[in-house]
Amino acid sequence: MSQLVERQQAIANGSHALVIGSSMAGLLAARILVDHFDNVTVVERDRLPQQPESRHGTPQANHVHILLxxxxxxxxxxxxxxxxxxxxxxxxxxxxxxxxxxxxxxxxxxxxxxxxxxxxxxRLLLEWAVRRRLTAYSNLQFLPETQAIGLLTDNSNSQVKAVKLRSGDVSQENELNADLVIDASGRNSSLPKWLETLGYPSPSETVxxxxxxxxxxxxxxxxxxxxxxxxxxxxxxxxxxxxxxxxxxxxxxxxxxxxxxxxxxxxxxxxxxxxxxxxxxxxxxxxxxxxxxxxxxxxxxxRRTENCWHHYEKLSRMPEGLVAMGDAVCAFNPFYGQGMTTAALGASTLDQCLKEQFRSSPNNLTGLTRNFQKQLAHILETPWMMATSEDFRWKTTEGAQPDSMTRLMQRYGDQVALLAVNHTDVYQTYIEVIHMIKPPTAFFAPSILARVLGQVIKPHPEKALLIPELAVPKLS
Ligand SMILES: Cc1cc2nc3c(=O)[nH]c(=O)nc-3n(C[C@H](O)[C@H](O)[C@H](O)COP(=O)(O)OP(=O)(O)OC[C@H]3O[C@@H](n4cnc5c(N)ncnc54)[C@H](O)[C@@H]3O)c2cc1C
CATH class of the missing domain: 3.30.9.100 (D-Amino Acid Oxidase; Chain A, domain 2)
Structure with a gap:
C-alpha cells in the first residue's frame, strides 16, 4: 500500500492539518499544529536525509545561517x-x-x-535536530518525496478540503484531505497560481x-x-x-x-x-x-536574494482552511539573518490564532485564514523595514521605495550605530534590536535619544572613524 493511501486511512478519524514543505517554517508550524490537531502531515518534495545533509530543496543551507x-x-x-x-x-x-x-x-x-x-x-544541523524532535510526536507523519501540486476546495469553493499530491511515479496523482493546509513551500511557492486556478485573486507583491x-x-x-x-x-x-x-x-x-x-x-x-x-x-x-x-x-x-513580500493579508478573498507562512509569504535579503526567526515568530502567531479560534468555537476554522495573515503581516513589518531600509542605502537597489518614516528611521539608526561604536550600553541595545529581542523603538530610550541629539547638535570629531579598520579591537 502506498504511503499516501496509508495516510488517508490514518487520518480518517479526527482533525487533520497538512503542511507543505519541511524546511524551517514548515517544521515550526508542524510543532504548533501537533498541539491543536489529531493528525498532522508534513509533505516534502525531497527525500529527507537521516543525518544533517544537504538536500535539493534548501540550497541556502550551504551558506551561513545565523539563528538570531x-x-x-x-x-x-x-x-x-x-x-x-x-x-x-x-x-x-x-x-x-x-x-x-x-x-x-x-x-x-x-x-x-x-x-x-x-x-x-x-543550518543543516539545526533543521535536522528540529525534524528529529518532531518524529517523536505520534500524531505527526512526514511524507517525503511527495510534491504538492494544487488545492481542492469544497462544493461551494469557499473552503480548502484537500491537497493534490504527486509522489513516486510522476504520472500518479493523489489527494489527501485536510481541515487546514499550511503553505510553507518557500520563495518559489505555487500558492498564488493555485489560488488563481480556483478562481481566487492572487496576492500583490512588493519586491x-x-x-x-x-x-x-x-x-x-x-x-x-x-x-x-x-x-x-x-x-x-x-x-x-x-x-x-x-x-x-x-x-x-x-x-x-x-x-x-x-x-x-x-x-x-x-x-x-x-x-x-x-x-x-x-x-x-x-x-x-x-x-x-x-x-x-x-x-x-x-543570488536569489531579493526581499519579496506576497500580501496575503490584503486579499479580499481567500479560501478558509488555508494559511501561508515563512518565505512563501515574505523572503528577506538574507544578510540580516531574519528568515528563520521570522518563521519562528510566525509559528508562535499561528499558535495564538489557533488558541483564540478554538476558544471561541472549538473545531471551527472559519476566519482563521484572514486573522492569521493579518497578524503575520504585522510581525513582518519590522524585519521588512530593517532589511529594505538597509538595502536602499544603495542607488542600485530596485523596487518599492521606502516611505519618509523609514528614511527618517534609517538616518536615526545611523546615528545610533555611530554612538554604539563608542558606547557599550548602546551597542548592547543595538544587538538586541538586530536579534529581534527588542523592537527598534528601543533606540528611542531617553538615554540613547539624548546622546543622539547631542551628537547631531554638536558632532564630535568622529572618533569612530579614526578607529583603524585593519585590526579587530581588543576585548575589554
Ligand atoms: C543564502 C541564504 C542565506 C540565509 N541566511 C539566513 C540566516 O543567516 N538566518 C536566517 O534566519 N535565515 C536565513 N536565510 C533564510 C532562511 O533560509 C529561510 O527564511 C528559512 O529557511 C525559512 O524558509 P521556509 O521554510 O519558508 O522555506 P524554504 O527553506 O525555502 O523551504 C521550502 C521547503 O518546501 C519544500 N517544497 C517546495 N515546494 C514544495 C511542494 N510543492 N511540495 C512539497 N514540498 C515543497 C522544499 O523542498 C523545501 O524543503 C537565508 C536564506 C538564503 C537564501
Whole structure:
C-alpha cells in the first residue's frame, strides 16, 4: 500500500492539518499544529536525509545561517533542551559582543561580555535536530518525496478540503484531505497560481532587490589559529564599499565563510578568485584567517536574494482552511539573518490564532485564514523595514521605495550605530534590536535619544572613524 493511501486511512478519524514543505517554517508550524490537531502531515518534495545533509530543496543551507537570539529562544520553548543538544553536537556558544567581532559602517563595534549569546551551528544541523524532535510526536507523519501540486476546495469553493499530491511515479496523482493546509513551500511557492486556478485573486507583491550575491566555502578551523574572537562580520560601507563577509564557527571545528557583494558586485564562484575577493575587503582579517585554512567544500553560490513580500493579508478573498507562512509569504535579503526567526515568530502567531479560534468555537476554522495573515503581516513589518531600509542605502537597489518614516528611521539608526561604536550600553541595545529581542523603538530610550541629539547638535570629531579598520579591537 502506498504511503499516501496509508495516510488517508490514518487520518480518517479526527482533525487533520497538512503542511507543505519541511524546511524551517514548515517544521515550526508542524510543532504548533501537533498541539491543536489529531493528525498532522508534513509533505516534502525531497527525500529527507537521516543525518544533517544537504538536500535539493534548501540550497541556502550551504551558506551561513545565523539563528538570531529571539529565534533561538522561541525554538527552545518549542523544543525544550534543543540548545543542549546542539551543544552536545559541538555547536559553539557565541557571545555577540565578546566573541563576534563586527566591522560596521562606522568602524569596529566594541568588544565586551554582553548579555546576548547564541549557539552557532550549521543550518543543516539545526533543521535536522528540529525534524528529529518532531518524529517523536505520534500524531505527526512526514511524507517525503511527495510534491504538492494544487488545492481542492469544497462544493461551494469557499473552503480548502484537500491537497493534490504527486509522489513516486510522476504520472500518479493523489489527494489527501485536510481541515487546514499550511503553505510553507518557500520563495518559489505555487500558492498564488493555485489560488488563481480556483478562481481566487492572487496576492500583490512588493519586491526590493539590492542584487546581493553570496559565495560560501567551508573550512577546517586551523588548529593553530590565534585570535580572541570566534566569529567575524564585515558589513558593506555605502556608498562605495559593496563587499562584506562572515566567518561563522560551527560544529565540528569548522568555519562557514560567506563572502557577499551588493549592487551586482557578485562574489566569485571559483576557488582561486574566492581568496582574491576576500583579500579585497576593507580589512585583511578574513583573508588572513582563511588563506592557509583547509577547505572542506567547493564554493557554493547564491543570488536569489531579493526581499519579496506576497500580501496575503490584503486579499479580499481567500479560501478558509488555508494559511501561508515563512518565505512563501515574505523572503528577506538574507544578510540580516531574519528568515528563520521570522518563521519562528510566525509559528508562535499561528499558535495564538489557533488558541483564540478554538476558544471561541472549538473545531471551527472559519476566519482563521484572514486573522492569521493579518497578524503575520504585522510581525513582518519590522524585519521588512530593517532589511529594505538597509538595502536602499544603495542607488542600485530596485523596487518599492521606502516611505519618509523609514528614511527618517534609517538616518536615526545611523546615528545610533555611530554612538554604539563608542558606547557599550548602546551597542548592547543595538544587538538586541538586530536579534529581534527588542523592537527598534528601543533606540528611542531617553538615554540613547539624548546622546543622539547631542551628537547631531554638536558632532564630535568622529572618533569612530579614526578607529583603524585593519585590526579587530581588543576585548575589554
Ligand atoms: C543564502 C541564504 C542565506 C540565509 N541566511 C539566513 C540566516 O543567516 N538566518 C536566517 O534566519 N535565515 C536565513 N536565510 C533564510 C532562511 O533560509 C529561510 O527564511 C528559512 O529557511 C525559512 O524558509 P521556509 O521554510 O519558508 O522555506 P524554504 O527553506 O525555502 O523551504 C521550502 C521547503 O518546501 C519544500 N517544497 C517546495 N515546494 C514544495 C511542494 N510543492 N511540495 C512539497 N514540498 C515543497 C522544499 O523542498 C523545501 O524543503 C537565508 C536564506 C538564503 C537564501
Amino acid at each position: 537570539a529571539q529565534g533561538e529562544r522561541i525554538l527552545e520553548q518549542m523544543f525544550p533542551g534543543l540548545e543542549a543538544e546542539l551543544t552536545t553536537a559541538g555547536a559553539p556558544s557565541l557571545n555577540m559582543a565578546a566573541d563576534f567581532a563586527f566591522l560596521g559602517v562606522w568602524g569596529w563595534f566594541p568588544r565586551f561580555h554582553s548579555n546576548l549569546s547564541i549557539r552557532a551551528c550549521s 526590493v532587490n539590492s542584487f546581493l550575491g553570496y559565495s560560501t566555502r567551508w573550512y577546517e578551523r586551523p588548529e593553530n589559529f590565534q585570535a580572541d574572537w570566534k566569529g567575524l562580520l564585515v558589513a558593506y560601507k555605502p556608498p562605495h564599499d559593496k563587499r562584506g563577509a562572515v566567518i561563522y564557527p560551527v560544529e565540528g571545528d569548522r568555519w562557514a565563510v560567506t563572502l557577499s557583494g551588493i549592487g551586482r558586485d557578485y562574489p566569485p564562484t571559483d576557488e582561486a578568485d574566492f581568496l582574491e575577493f576576500a583579500r579585497s575587503l576593507r580589512t585583511p582579517i578574513v583573508y588572513e584567517a582563511i588563506k592557509d585554512a583547509k577547505p572542506l567544500s567547493p564554493v557554493y553560490a547564491y
